[in-house]
Amino acid sequence: MTAETPLSKSDATALILAAKAAKGLSWEAIAEAVGMSPVWTTSAALGMNSMSPATAEALVAVLDLPAALVPALVAFPTKVWDQTVPTDPAIYRLYEIVGVYGPTLKEVIQEKFGDGIMSAIDFTMEVEKVEDPKGDRVKVTMIGKFLPYKAW
Known part of the structure; x- marks a missing residue:
């Protein structure tokens, strides 16, 4: 990625998962550090929710990730997965x-x-x-x- 190309949510997720593994942190510990619940924090880190700027900044700080991830974490997600959608x-x-x-x-x-x-x-x-x-x-x-x- 160049400085002009913004990171996508999937790029941010890959970097978050790598940093989480490298630091040996649990989702619970990360969530506590950013002041949110573990389920919500995990979902947002996996790209399915958007974070507030303050929460995104706290997440990149606890994982020692570049500030360039903040816009991707703050961006509204497109919640799409590959499955047949039920109609009921x-x-x-x-x-x-x-x-x-x-x-x-x-x-x-x-x-x-x-x-x-x-x-x-x-x-x-x-x-x-x-x-x-x-x-x-x-x-x-x-x-x-x-x-x-x-x-x-």
Whole structure:
């Protein structure tokens, strides 16, 4: 990249992931340093959310990255992934959540448990209504057994 060519969100993500690995930092530690939640920080670092300028500056500082990354982190993301899109509105919204936060959840799960997945077989899910004066909320709780990948 030249000084005239701005970095893309995918360029910023690659640099962030490399710096995170080189420094041995967890998403939780990075999030604490920038004053945000681990899930949101991870999602933004993976290019699925935009950061405020102050948060972006804090992130590049904690990772010792160049200030040239700040505009990419502040830029509004295009939340696109390659999949067939469901058309039912309720299913689409869940699909959108997984599309936007799926890579984040994978990162956080593997950071906490190791290389593996959450079972969808040994699994429970609850949907609850949470009353809120600003509008009722949907609470989805998923609990799945962690299944480590095996080497042979």
